[in-house]
Amino acid sequence: MNDFILIMEKMAQGGSALSHLPDGRVCFVDGALIGESVLVELTQQKKDFAKGFAKKIVEPSLERVTPFCPLYGKCGGCSLQHASMKFQEQAAREVVEELFVRFAKEKLPPGWKIHFGSPFHYRNRARFVRNGKQWGFRARDSHDIIPLSDCPILSSGLAQALKEDSIHWPWVPELNVFDNGDGCVSFYHEKMSPSESLKKSENTVSLMGQTLSMDASVFFQSNLGLLPELVKTVQNAAGTGHWLIDLFSGVGFFASFLQDQFDRVTTVERDSNCLRHARKNLSASSEEVSAPAEQWLGENAIEGVDTLIVDPPRTGIPESALRVLCKASPKKLLYVSCDPVTQARDFAILKTAGYKIVDAQGFGFYPQTSHFEMFLELQKG
Ligand SMILES: C[S@@+](CC[C@H](N)C(=O)[O-])C[C@H]1O[C@@H](n2cnc3c(N)ncnc32)[C@H](O)[C@@H]1O
Known part of the structure; x- marks a missing residue:
């Protein structure tokens, strides 16, 4: 028996809804929304959990909408086209809040802001x-x-x-x-x-x-419409000071908007292709380093840094880099992330070293998908 009628209890990381099978196992259901009663066909069964998809919606959510793309359900690009934008925003809020509680026993600041842009034609x-x-x-x-x-x-x-x-x-x-x-x-x-x-x-x-x-070979942010909101958020939080370090800096993206706010700017990026772009994008006095961030942090003293930005890939901050950041005392640590799971996990470690969340903001850079960008301003003490 592979079909069950289940009520969806909440949304899970990754865009599926979560429910429980009669035997108590957690069941992740693609194509369903919280509160819906759904006929679920199971596609995968493990000891502790199962996965399935919504074969038929028995009682739809008021936030259910008709997917606008004929390839929806087949293409791997979008998993939330069946949800209104209002629902997608609320789901992102709840999923991220739960991740921070689960990994770091941390409540995000009440009413933390979420920015959303155009739901269509945004991906550049x-x-x-x-x-x-x-x-x-x-x-x-x-x-x-x-x-x-x-x-x-x-x-x-x-x-x-x-x-x-x-x-x-x-x-x-x-x-x-x-x-x-x-x-x-x-x-x-x-x-x-x-x-x-x-x-x-x-x-x-x-x-x-x-x-x-x-x-086109290097990383660059993929929602140009909403990007100014993130840049302004980082600019405001970064403040002014003597030394700015931008780790995982790509083509020197954040540093290019902040360089006038600091006397000294250092960018660190592993992809060597980014280096010649960063040199063009930053003033002659900036120091652009092509190296893994963890290696650079292991070999250089960062005492006296005012603002330190980290914007790592989905995997989060490498463990040895986290250890250095735990010992360091930047006035501000700004953590931009495209994966709230690894960000929450990394924050749990930074929290043990005394970092506190001063501000959190979310950016719906990828509407219709479960991906979500987060910004955290952290300070010690
Ligand atoms: C999410 S992107 C952010 C880039 C840049 N901050 C921006 O907004 O355009 C992450 C960047 O980290 C770089 N990267 C990945 N692992 C790295 C590491 N261990 N050390 C330094 N850079 C790394 C990638 O090449 C990529 O450019």
């Missing part, structure tokens, strides 16, 4: 995969490829690039695409020669009065 960076002649995205829960001729969350530049025959490289399995929002879409694949890369991959982004150099 993507990786396309090839299926025969057509580009597409990976299917949900599999390595299959869903061919796409349109995608309602892509920026107009990327959606146009999908439609047009402007993308060449028929032998390339994966392609990074980046739309700078001003009509320039750039492309990168791993076999690109340096001269082709110079022509096809290089780009610049104009944001809040700055023009930033980047290329």
Whole structure:
């Protein structure tokens, strides 16, 4: 017997709803919302939990909406198109609050702010995969490829690039695409020669009065519409001072907006491709380091730093880097994260060293998906 009628108890990290099977095991259900009564078909059964999907909604939530993409449910890109934006925001709040309680026994400041932008056409960076002649995205829960001729969350530049025959490289399995929002879409694949890369991959982004150099091979934030909100939040929190350190700095993104607020600026980034961009994006007096953050922190004294920004990948801050940050005493530690799970786990460790949350803000950079960006301002004492 693989089908059950269950009432959804809450939303879980990852976009599924959580319920319990009659035998007491937790059951994660794709395509369902809190409060709904759902006919669930199980797809995976383990000793402690099971997974399934909503085969039929018996009693729908008032926040249920009709998914706007015909590929919804097949494409791995969006998992929450069946929820209103109001629901998505509330679900993000509850999931993040629960993570901080679970991992760090910490209540986020009451009424912490969440910023949301446009629900459609927001995504300016993507990786396309090839299926025969057509580009597409990976299917949900599999390595299959869903061919796409349109995608309602892509920026107009990327959606146009999908439609047009402007993308060449028929032998390339994966392609990074980046739309700078001003009509320039750039492309990168791993076999690109340096001269082709110079022509096809290089780009610049104009944001809040700055023009930033980047290329389609490196990390750059993927929601340009909402990005100024995050930059302003970081600018306000960073304050002014003598020394700013920006760890996991990409092309020197945050430092470029903060450099006038500090006498000394150090950026540290592992991807060496970022270095030449950071040199263009930052003033000549800044120090741009190409190294793993944990190695740099292990070899350099950071006493006297005023503001330290960390914006690590999904995996969070490496353990040895966390140990150094625990011993250090920056006036402010600003932690930007694209994965609240690892951020909450890292905060649990920072908390034992005396860091406290002064401000928390959330950024719905990826509407229709379960991904969510978080900002924390931390201080010791
Ligand atoms: C989420 S991105 C943030 C980049 C930048 N702060 C921005 O907003 O554009 C994380 C960056 O950390 C870099 N990275 C990953 N692991 C690293 C490590 N151990 N040390 C330094 N940089 C690392 C990645 O190459 C990537 O550029």
